[in-house]
Structures are given as C-alpha cells and as structure tokens.
Amino acid sequence: MGKALCVALLSVFSAILAACGLPTDWLEGAPPPPVENGLTVKVLAVGQGDAILIRTPEQTILIDTGDTSETGRLRAALKHEGVRRVDKLIITHPHRDHIGGAAMVFRTCDVKEVYDNGQPTSTNVYRDYLKTIQKQKIPSRTLRDGDMLDLGGGATLRVLSPTQEMVDERGMQNGKVNLNLNSLVARLEYGDFSMMLTGDAEIPSEEGILRRHSPETLRCKILKAGHHGSKTASSVDFLRILDADAVLISCGEDNEYHCPHPSVLARYEKQELDVFRTDRNGTITVRTDGKTYSVETERGERSGVEAKS
Numbered sequence: 465m466g467k468a469l470c471v472a473l474l475s476v477f478s479a480i481l482a483a484c485g486l487p488t489d490w491l492e493g494a495p496p497p498p499v500e501n502g503l504t505v506k507v508l509a510v511g512q513g514d515a516i517l518i519r520t521p522e523q524t525i526l527i528d529t530g531d532t533s534e535t536g537r538l539r540a541a542l543k544h545e546g547v548r549r550v551d552k553l554i555i556t557h558p559h560r561d562h563i564g565g566a567a568m569v570f571r572t573c574d575v576k577e578v579y580d581n582g583q584p585t586s587t588n589v590y591r592d593y594l595k596t597i598q599k600q601k602i603p604s605r606t607l608r609d610g611d612m613l614d615l616g617g618g619a620t621l622r623v624l625s626p627t628q629e630m631v632d633e634r635g636m637q638n639g640k641v642n643l644n645l646n647s648l649v650a651r652l653e654y655g656d657f658s659m660m661l662t663g664d665a666e667i668p669s670e671e672g673i674l675r676r677h678s679p680e681t682l683r684c685k686i687l688k689a690g691h692h693g694s695k696t697a698s699s700v701d702f703l704r705i706l707d708a709d710a711v712l713i714s715c716g717e718d719n720e721y722h723c724p725h726p727s728v729l730a731r732y733e734k735q736e737l738d739v740f741r742t743d744r745n746g747t748i749t750v751r752t753d754g755k756t757y758s759v760e761t762e763r764g765e766r767s768g769v770e771a772k773s
C-alpha cells in the first residue's frame with residue numbers, strides 16, 4: 465500500500481472516530497514499531513515517581529503511574545509509545561508518586577487487569593483508584609511473595625515481597641505505618657534475562673527477601689533502584705546477592721529529596737554497576753531477546769558515579 469493511500473485511510477478513520485465523538489489524538493504521528501519478538505522495559509521519565517512500561521510479545525504492562533503532578537508527562541509518554549490497552553496495571557504501593565497517574569490511565573487506556581499489594585490507605589487518590597476499579601468492573605487482585613504472573617510470550621513476573629504477614633502488620637516502623645516497606649518487589653524473567661523491580665521497598669524489605677529467597681532466585685542483570693536511589697534502600701548485602709550489571713534510577717530533576725543519595729551511588733560504584741538515571745538520561749529503555757540485552761537512553765551520557773565520601 466502506498467504511503468499516500470495509508471495517510472488518506474488514516475485521515476478517513478480519524479474523521480469517522482471524530483464523528484463518533486472518540487478521541488483521535490492517539491492516531492497522530494508515526495506509531496512505534498510493534499514488539500514482534502523480545503521484551504522491552506522502559507523506565508519512563510516522569511519526574512520524582514515511578515512508571516515502568518513493559519512490553520512482552522503478547523502483553524503491555526504498566527508498573528506504577530507516577531505522581532499526580534506528572535500526569536501530563538505520563539500521558540505524553542504512553543501516547544508516544546502508542547499504548548491504548550494496558551493488559552496489566554500493577555501498583556507497587558499506594559503512595560502518590562506511584563498511584564498518582566492511575567486515574568488518567570483508567571480514563572485514556574483500556575485497562576484489562578489491576579494488581580496491587582492490597583494495603584489500604586486513607587488518601588483521596590487511593591479512594592478514587594478503588595472506586596474506578598469498581599465502577600469500570602476491572603478484575604483486580606493482590607500479589608504476594610511466591611506468586612508468579614504470566615506476562616505472555618514467555619515472560620513472567622516472580623513476586624518476592626510482601627508476604628501476607630507483612631501486610632497484616634501494615635508496615636509498622638517506629639510506631640508509624642511506612643507504606644514503602646510493603647511495596648511489591650518482583651523479578652521480571654524472560655529467558656536468561658532478569659530484572660529486579662523494587663517499587664520503594666526499603667532495607668528491612670530487602671532483608672526479608674534475602675532471608676526468604678535463594679541467591680539463585682535473586683540474581684539479575686538489571687536492578688531498578690529501590691526508593692528512587694534513597695539511602696533507605698539498596699543495602700550492600702542486597703546489591704551483592706543481586707550481582708546485577710546495571711542499575712536504573714527513577715528520580716526527578718533537582719528533586720527535593722536529593723535522590724539518588726551520594727552514599728547509595730558509592731555503593732553502586734563499589735558493586736561496579738553501570739548507573740542510568742531518568743533525571744539525566746530521560747526515559748531508559750532495556751531491550752532483550754532473552755539472551756543478550758541493551759540499555760538505551762533518551763539523552764545524555766550514561767551517568768557517571770558521583771560518589772562523595
């Protein structure tokens with residue numbers, strides 16, 4: 465089919481959609497090439513928050529949705545990626561910088577299933593999230609240590625944390641609830657490739673994972689830095705057992721939390737990890753065929769390690 469004919473057909477299709485009152489802006493621009501084989505993971509640059517897009521040969525999975533204030537960036541990123549259907553939306557924990565864009569995702573994408581850790585909180589954002597799931601009748605379930613989620617095309621997600629007991633204890637720390645402690649932590653597996661997805665899990669969560677799981681189960685090629693590279697995560701023991709090649713940090717430009725922390729960057733350096741970070745590199749893309757993998761950045765040199773003693 466000639467290009468002119470293609471464009472003409474697209475215009476006619478847009479006009480029909482517009483006449484039906486449906487949004488047409490998702491059709492503009494060249495759609496990205498479909499994932500035919502292999503797995504792609506994109507740590508999207510959405511400021512100080514997490515949003516990770518996984519595309520397997522069969523499914524599109526979104527882990528977390530960034531902050532409420534960054535909804536525009538997530539929407540633009542999903543549009544750029546041509547995402548209109550999300551087979552699995554996974555929320556690691558209900559803090560605003562992870563659940564904040566969920567309302568927009570429910571509004572603009574066809575969300576097939578929702579997964580979270582089942583730990584409630586009292587915020588309006590969380591209440592609206594539950595209400596929407598109910599209203600749109602989206603199947604939802606909680607994930608626990610030991611669960612295996614089939615992501616299609618040979619990709620799986622092995623859930624490592626939290627346990628039911630941890631959720632029952634509500635992540636109490638020094639007399640206060642710390643929602644980060646019960647973040648979903650899972651190992652993405654595709655052939656020989658594996659990536660550790662950590663949400664905002666902190667060192668006590670990492671210690672539990674090390675106690676419950678063998679080093680063979682935890683070893684991975686790539687680590688998504690826990691808690692935006694904060695010093696509350698990425699313990700030396702955890703990094704040593706994971707034995708990853710690279711770490712991807714999702715953090716905002718000049719963020720008020722000063723993430724990543726210099727002491728954590730020093731730990732990464734000691735472990736000889738290649739460091740990539742969304743504040744400097746923009747969206748970070750990992751592509752793998754299940755044997756080898758590559759890491760691409762949107763901009764900038766790969767971040768050097770700025771360790772300060």
Ligand SMILES: [Zn+2]
Pocket residue numbers: 513514559561562664691692
């Ligand atoms: Zn966070």
